[in-house]
Amino acid sequence: MAAQICRSCCRRWNAFRSACNSRVNRKVISTSPGQATALTSRGKDYDVIVVGGGHAGTEAACAAARMGARTLLVTQKFCTIGEMSCNPSFGGIGKGHLMREIDALDGVCAKICDKSGIHFRVLNTRKGPAVWGLRAQIDRDLYRSNVQEEVRGTRGLEVLEG
Numbered sequence: 001m002a003a004q005i006c007r008s009c010c011r012r013w014n015a016f017r018s019a020c021n022s023r024v025n026r027k028v029i030s031t032s033p034g035q036a037t038a039l040t041s042r043g044k045d046y047d048v049i050v051v052g053g054g055h056a057g058t059e060a061a062c063a064a065a066r067m068g069a070r071t072l073l074v075t076q077k078f079c080t081i082g083e084m085s086c087n088p089s090f091g092g093i094g095k096g097h098l099m100r101e102i103d104a105l106d107g108v109c110a111k112i113c114d115k116s117g118i119h120f121r122v123l124n125t126r127k128g129p130a131v132w133g134l135r136a137q138i139d140r141d142l143y144r145s146n147v148q149e150e151v152r153g154t155r156g157l158e159v160l161e162g
Contacts, residue, residue: 044072045070046071046072047070048072049071049072050073053075053080053151057073058108058109065155065157078161088137088143091134097133100134108151115146120136122134
């Protein structure tokens, strides 16, 4: 049974890999050591190609584009960029620190949380400041539309569906 599952996964992986190789090819610009290579897709050259339009993929693509890189974000559907889970919140003890670091680096998630927030709260205020955590409840639809607007408006960033 396990071998059968493994074989089917390998077949799917090989099909995925061959489909990716037919769409995205690596083209060497220079042969000298330390020189960059360009990624080619649909006849265009990109410095960065990000696969996946989730929170991390969106952050990575927008950050690369803000740094001046020609960036391609590959996602299944553009309408699902910025989709949130059934508990639409950002923050807490662990993730709150991460959100502040992303915000310090001019990240998309923290900026859009400020625009789409419904309720902001500091957790664990009865304990010491070391365990305080910021949490924001977010309007799911507003967050999704604001993230999509941010991605559309980012210069140097193209989105490929499919």
